Amino acid sequence: MDPLFEFLLRQGDNTLVLGHRISEWCGKAPVLEEDIALANTALDLIGQTQMWLGYAAEVEGAGRTADDLAFLRDAWDFRNLLLLERPNGDFGHTMMRQFLFDAYQIQNLKALEASSDPRIAEIAVKSGKEATYHLDRSRDTVIALGDGTSESNARMQSALDALWPYAGEMFLADEIDQAMAADHIAPLPLEYRAPWEAAVLPALAAAALKVPQDDFAHQGGKTGRRHSEHLGHMLATMQVLQRSYPGATW
Amino acid sequence: MTATAEEWPLWEVFIRGQHGMSHRHVGSLHAADEDAAMNNARDVYTRRGEGVSIWVVESRHITASSPDAKGPMYEPADSKVYRHPTFFDIPDDVGAM
Numbered sequence A: 001m002d003p004l005f006e007f008l009l010r011q012g013d014n015t016l017v018l019g020h021r022i023s024e025w026c027g028k029a030p031v032l033e034e035d036i037a038l039a040n041t042a043l044d045l046i047g048q049t050q051m052w053l054g055y056a057a058e059v060e061g062a063g064r065t066a067d068d069l070a071f072l073r074d075a076w077d078f079r080n081l082l083l084l085e086r087p088n089g090d091f092g093h094t095m096m097r098q099f100l101f102d103a104y105q106i107q108n109l110k111a112l113e114a115s116s117d118p119r120i121a122e123i124a125v126k127s128g129k130e131a132t133y134h135l136d137r138s139r140d141t142v143i144a145l146g147d148g149t150s151e152s153n154a155r156m157q158s159a160l161d162a163l164w165p166y167a168g169e170m171f172l173a174d175e176i177d178q179a180m181a182a183d184h185i186a187p188l189p190l191e192y193r194a195p196w197e198a199a200v201l202p203a204l205a206a207a208a209l210k211v212p213q214d215d216f217a218h219q220g221g222k223t224g225r226r227h228s229e230h231l232g233h234m235l236a237t238m239q240v241l242q243r244s245y246p247g248a249t250w
Numbered sequence B: 001m002t003a004t005a006e007e008w009p010l011w012e013v014f015i016r017g018q019h020g021m022s023h024r025h026v027g028s029l030h031a032a033d034e035d036a037a038m039n040n041a042r043d044v045y046t047r048r049g050e051g052v053s054i055w056v057v058e059s060r061h062i063t064a065s066s067p068d069a070k071g072p073m074y075e076p077a078d079s080k081v082y083r084h085p086t087f088f089d090i091p092d093d094v095g096a097m
Helices: A004-025 A031-059 A065-069 A091-112 A118-146 A150-166 A174-184 A189-206 A227-245 B033-045 B066-078
Strands: B010-016 B024-029 B052-056
Touching: A004 A065, A004 A091, A004 A118, A004 A174, A004 A227, A031 A065, A031 A091, A031 A118, A031 B010, A031 B024, A031 B033, A065 A227, A091 A118, A091 A150, A091 A189, A118 A189, A118 B033, A150 B024, B010 B033, B024 B033, B033 B052
Parallel strands: none
Antiparallel strands: B010 B024, B010 B052
């Protein structure tokens, strides 16, 4: 397995899976303005996916395209973080997941802008502007809902409690990450932890939320070893058209 | 934490399309505060690259003329054609006025 291919799948699957999850809100978000904003975010993430998986397909050199990678792989071939395949839950839950990831992704993209691989640096620069806005928006929403009514505060606290055990996987490293660091393609994810906490903890405090003290972290998403049952259901919906009508275009 | 109104306040959105042009009213939206109104304006009204600058103002801060006062407000101007600068020739190279 080419570590660069694997690394690119991780990047692309993160944006693909979160992008699809967010798109599930289209047409049924709590208010029209949030509905459009979530659809915009989903489209940003799917656009980033095309760049990541497009490059992954080139690196693989097996004649596959970004579409093939998105629509014709099974759950065990996906390399996204477990956090991102979690079901949406309520709107607050969705925005908490978004915030925890956005605060990580901004560090990730910032670091990749200095990648020794020019294609990766290029994609990171292009994605970075979108990610900056995503983070602004998700942070504002988390603070507004956390520091809102007693009901919105309780919902945000339960979202944080439920999602916190999925945050730790973002900072775990394996042999793929070691290989990327050795080639100066990407730093070890652990380097993102301190700046991530510096962004996340004050926002959670401003949102009047209590940070869980347990550091247990679910893992197995980015390595593909153990996805949750939710990913298979999501892919069934996402991939049904290409699976039923192979090669269909419009 | 305080109790909040059921409906978010209404905001009017103004967008400047390109440098040198003025802001134009493009529509309205609901938002809890000015930061959220700005974000919502960006997401609702600039999706297709419509603007380089956004103004939002809460609708209640706009004082509007009354439709009933149409006669006294506007009709007196109708009979005063000499106020239009149409009696001057404008050189072509002046461009848009």
